[in-house]
Amino acid sequence: MVRFENVGxxxxxxxxxxxxxNFSIEPRSFQYLTGPSGAGKTTLMRLILMALKxxxxxxxxxxxxxxxxxxxxxxxxxxxxxxxxxDFRLLDHLTVYENVAxxxxxxxxxxASYRAEVVELLRWVGLGERMHAVxxxxxxxxxxxxxxxxxxxxxxxxxxxxxxxxxxxxxxGRRLLRLFMELQSLGTAVVIATHDLNLMDIYDAPRLxxxxxxxxxxx
Amino acid sequence: xSTLEANDREAGRTERGLPAxxxxxxxxxxxxxxxxxxxxxxxxxxxxxASLSAGAAVLAARASDQWRGAISNEMTIQVRxxxxxxxxxxxxxxxxxxxxxxxxESVRAVPKAESDKLLEPWLGTGLDLVELPVPxxxxxxxxxxxxxxxxGFGATLRREVPTATLDDHRLxxxxxxxxAGTIIASGFAIVLLVLTAAALAVAFATRGAMAxxxxxxxxxHFVGADDDFIAREFQSRFxxxxxxxxxFGGLAAIATIGVLGFLASRWSATPEAEQLQALFGAFEIGWxxxxxxxxxxxVVAVIAGLVSRFTVRHHLRMLA
Numbered sequence: 348m349v350r351f352e353n354v355g356x357x358x359x360x361x362x363x364x365x366x367x368x369n370f371s372i373e374p375r376s377f378q379y380l381t382g383p384s385g386a387g388k389t390t391l392m393r394l395i396l397m398a399l400k401x402x403x404x405x406x407x408x409x410x411x412x413x414x415x416x417x418x419x420x421x422x423x424x425x426x427x428x429x430x431x432x433x434d435f436r437l438l439d440h441l442t443v444y445e446n447v448a449x450x451x452x453x454x455x456x457x458x459a460s461y462r463a464e465v466v467e468l469l470r471w472v473g474l475g476e477r478m479h480a481v482x483x484x485x486x487x488x489x490x491x492x493x494x495x496x497x498x499x500x501x502x503x504x505x506x507x508x509x510x511x512x513x514x515x516x517x518x519x520g521r522r523l524l525r526l527f528m529e530l531q532s533l534g535t536a537v538v539i540a541t542h543d544l545n546l547m548d549i550y551d552a553p554r555l556x557x558x559x560x561x562x563x564x565x566x
Numbered sequence: 567x568s569t570l571e572a573n574d575r576e577a578g579r580t581e582r583g584l585p586a587x588x589x590x591x592x593x594x595x596x597x598x599x600x601x602x603x604x605x606x607x608x609x610x611x612x613x614x615x616a617s618l619s620a621g622a623a624v625l626a627a628r629a630s631d632q633w634r635g636a637i638s639n640e641m642t643i644q645v646r647x648x649x650x651x652x653x654x655x656x657x658x659x660x661x662x663x664x665x666x667x668x669x670x671e672s673v674r675a676v677p678k679a680e681s682d683k684l685l686e687p688w689l690g691t692g693l694d695l696v697e698l699p700v701p702x703x704x705x706x707x708x709x710x711x712x713x714x715x716x717x718g719f720g721a722t723l724r725r726e727v728p729t730a731t732l733d734d735h736r737l738x739x740x741x742x743x744x745x746a747g748t749i750i751a752s753g754f755a756i757v758l759l760v761l762t763a764a765a766l767a768v769a770f771a772t773r774g775a776m777a778x779x780x781x782x783x784x785x786x787h788f789v790g791a792d793d794d795f796i797a798r799e800f801q802s803r804f805x806x807x808x809x810x811x812x813x814f815g816g817l818a819a820i821a822t823i824g825v826l827g828f829l830a831s832r833w834s835a836t837p838e839a840e841q842l843q844a845l846f847g848a849f850e851i852g853w854x855x856x857x858x859x860x861x862x863x864x865v866v867a868v869i870a871g872l873v874s875r876f877t878v879r880h881h882l883r884m885l886a
Contacts, residue, residue, distance in 0.1 A: 396788060418793065426790035436785045440596040444588055453791040458591055478588065497789070 354404030380540040382557035429503035437482040444478040450501040487514035613815025616760035617859040623753025624855035630746030643704040676703040772877040801875040808870025812863030
């Protein structure tokens with residue numbers, strides 16, 4: 348599903364922030380991406396999302412070399428992925444309901460066809476009473492849950508979550524982790540970027556460890 | 567998974583428990599921002615100016631048609647006094663010749679007293695003009711579809727009545743046409759300039775909106791929106807702004823023209839108003855004028871939409 352071979356990345360003329368990255372993500376797999384703050388976890392996720400281009404090496408997504416993707420294929424690949432950003436990236440002028448429904452709306456689906464599904468998911472993540480609210484009035488944990496719901500609503504083949512439990516209490520964190528595990532069992536490959544050791548201890552899974560720009564896999 | 571499996575079942579059900587007042591399908595690009603309102607005001611002002619220019623061009627075109635219609639349906643024969651000839655006989659002869667033309671509807675020899683009166687503004691009243699060689703005028707009204715053989719008639723007239731000259735007002739028609747044409751061309755040039763200014767304003771506003779929505783655009787990309795979708799969202803926002811601005815500007819222009827027309831009719835008794843009325847006729851742009859104003863407003867909205875779409879596509883290509 349995702350394969351990196353000798354990938355390196357530098358910003359401008361600066362030093363390489365990611366060096367010789369080699370790993371793969373298999374369908375229906377579950378893995379953590381971990382490492383100290385500033386190690387490059389978010390950068391690596393942006394490479395998988397095709398928001399950044401590697402300065403060297405090969406990135407292969409869904410069986411295709413991303414350096415040769417045309418814009419339509421790139422959009423089609425992104426529709427197969429769900430992403431939870433560390434800073435949530437909710438659209439402030441839209442309600443929670445509208446934010447969560449966004450991936451379905453951009454697909455051109457009729458609102459009536461996904462309404463019940465969005466409301467059900469919002470209730471499940473504990474935002475049933477907050478679907479009218481706009482992000483600026485939400486707490487950090489509520490924004491986090493809205494961002495997770497938005498990533499899940501289109502049932503992606505690959506879910507990338509950047510510190511998805513960073514702003515929620517431990518109880519909800521465990522609940523969200525169970526949700527990710529359920530998603531994996533339904534066929535979604537899950538990558539959770541975190542440096543929360545307690546979270547990784549709850550469910551044992553391979554760890555992609557980033558340090559000093561290098562990545563090693565801790566199975 | 568209980569949640570997602572439940573969703574399958576839920577999708578088929580009715581919307582039980584769904585809040586009735588849930589806000590849905592808001593524009594993805596915010597419309598009611600300060601920048602949006604400022605742009606709408608700019609578009610309204612530009613539409614107002616463009617509409618007034620278009621209205622003025624239509625007014626000039628209508629007036630020009632009236633002038634040309636009035637002048638080209640008339641010809642004048644001027645009979646100069648000659649000490650060796652009887653002027654009344656010459657006038658009668660010229661009237662007879664003119665009456666013989668089938669394109670002429672009526673012939674009227676202006677009485678001497680009336681001719682003398684035409685000189686009063688220059689010579690004053692109470693003067694005895696008997697000794698002055700005042701020419702006599704004959705006014706020919708032409709049938710509306712007439713195209714008389716002027717060269718032939720002029721030659722006949724000169725041969726039969728050597729003291730008579732024929733004036734078909736072509737010089738005046740040419741001058742008035744040139745003046746009206748200049749006014750109309752100026753009006754359209756101003757409309758084009760204002761539309762260009764509107765396009766530039768929208769282009770800069772779109773670039774500003776894109777810069778301000780950089781994060782939103784990135785999020786839209788990540789959730790699977792393609793460039794077309796994003797461009798459509800921006801385009802619909804700017805078309806809405808353009809339509810609102812165009813509507814306000816167009817309505818203001820129509821109201822202004824209406825008020826000017828009303829004031830012109832109220833002051834029609836004054837000499838200045840009479841002069842204006844002589845030049846422009848009634849201050850009325852008619853359905854053509856109102857159509858032009860509405861067209862300008864619509865064109866402004868379309869330009870706003872197209873320019874924003876082009877700018878967004880260009881910006882997205884730069885981001886890729």
